[in-house]
Amino acid sequence: MAAVLSDEVKQALQDIYYDVRTGRGKEAFALLEKASAAGDGDASCVLARCLCGYQYVWRGHGFPEDDRRATKLLHKSVEQGSALGVLVALRSGELTPSVQKKMPFESLQQAFDQVEALAKDGDAFCQYVVGNSYFWWDFLRIQNKGKDSFPSQAEFKAYLKGEIxxxxxxxxxxxxxGVYFAANNLNQYYTKGDEDIIAPQPEKAKDLFKIGAELGYPLHQSIYADELKKAERYEEALRWYKEAAEAGNPNDWFEVGYMYEEGKGTEQDMAYAVSCYEKELAKDPLHTGANNHLGVAYFEGQGVPQDYAKAFHHLSIAHDKKGNNWGVFYLAKCCFCGLGTPQDYARALQFLDKVNWQNREADYMRGYIYARGLGGVQEDIPKGVEYLQKAGNFSKAKEELLNYKKTLFGKWVRRK
Incomplete structure (x- = not known):
């Protein structure tokens, strides 16, 4: 690693971490790939982190996850002379003795000093990496120290406390x-402390996500909105959900839409709710909640013209692709009545079997199918009548029951 970060790495850090609202995450990713191929070890290191999932990079960028490639890039960054890569590889458990031999530094301390210098100059990513070296006790290996380095256990613990x-x-x-996930470690540091060395200070963790929201971090805006919604402070929650959604944070257009659908923190507006669900699906076509709620909107004609085919399409995605049963009643009704899909009693019954909550219309449909022996099931009038009776005062169930009577022997049969 050079004494300063390259312009390519600085720009990538800006777009990937410090200001995700630029929307240039994918361009920054490509910039890192090019710089890494050209020999920039810091670029290789940051690129590796981008491939390690949402714990290390904002999910809203949509970067692929590839642990194998990330590992190779970390090793490469060490060989390319990145002190940053050395510390990240150490933290990741990837600085094996064979990899360490390939670094162009006399010691881990020399690599640490170089990263610390960049941290002192103000680079937030380097500040986070230095913080991790203390938080996770990597300083022991960096400084080549252990309990045997001290004359007593008390002095060793005092040393640990000072470093951690x-x-x-x-x-x-x-x-x-600009590194929002530094708050995750701060939260752990404050709420849990560290063994019997650092005492917990939970009061300091209370406003971390509120601070992150105010700093403009979309994920923290979403988390803070969740906290506000739980406290029934709906107007404030809606404001932060919108902030996060407009920045591209996954799931938050759905949250905004749901609040407009329910009229929480705002006037109820199904047309706007639908537009929010559509925005969520534009980013994630398989989003369960957006598909379910948009499907019901089309089924009921709320906020959009009634369209059973679109209703069945969206509800099927949530059920078939994501294994979610929230909309199975509507899917059953579509199949039972032939709404937006060919009438199919067998398939309707498959969906009805997943309606495990009280639903009179579902009981009516079950009763109708069993009593008439539809969809490939054997006619079972007693079972059908049982479901029809369970449907209570549902008008169609009461009408269907008129087709059956009890014999003198107490057996349910069809009226002739």
């Missing part, structure tokens, strides 16, 4: 500088 506690300031600098 340094993470707090570094994480705050990284957090305020």
């Amino acid at each position: 506690s340094k993470c707090e300031d570094w994480f705050w600098k990284a957090f305020r500088g």
Whole structure:
């Protein structure tokens, strides 16, 4: 790693971490790939982190997850002379003795000093990496120390406390500088402490996600909105959901739509709710909630013209692709009545079998199918009548029951 980060890495860090609202995440990813191929070890390191999933990079970028490639890139970054890569590989458990031999540094301390210098100059990603070195006790290996390095256990614990506690300031600098997930470690540091060395300070963790929301981090805006919604502070929650959604945070257009559908924190507006569900599906076509709620909107003609084919399409995605049964009643009714799909009593019954909550119309449909022996099931009038009776005062069930009577021997039969 050079004494300074390259312009390519600085730009990538800006777009991938410090200001995700630029919407240039994919361009930054491509920039890192090009720089890595050209020999930039820091680019290889940051690129590796981008491939490690939402714990290390914002999900809204839509980057692929590839642990194998990430590992290769970390090793490559060490060989390319990235001190940043050395510390990240160490933290990831990838700095094996054979990989360490390939780094162009006399020691881990030399690599750490170089990253720390960049952290002191204000780079938030480096600040986070330095903070991790203290938080996860990597400083022991970096400094080549252990309990045998101290004359007593008390002195060793005092040393540990002094080093570990340094993470707090570094994480705050990284957090305020653009690395939102530094708050995750701060939250753990405050709520759990560290063994019997660092005492918990839960009061300091209380407003972390509120601070992150105010700093403009979409994920924290979403988390803070969840907290506000739970507290029934709906207007404030809606504001933060919108902020997160407009930045591209996954799931938040659905949350905005749901609040407009329910009229929480705003006037009820199904047309706007539908537009929010459509925005969510534009980003994630398989989103369960958006498909379910949009499907019901089309089924009922709420906020959109009634369209059973579209209703069946969206509800089927949530059920077939995501294994969600929330909309099975509507799917059953579509199949039972031939709405938006060919009439199919067998398939309707498959959906009805998954309606495990009280639903009179579902009981009517079950009763109708069993009593008439439809959809490939054997006619079973007693079973059908049982379901029809369970449907209570549902008008169609009462009408269907008129087709059956009890014999003198108490057996249900069809009226002739």
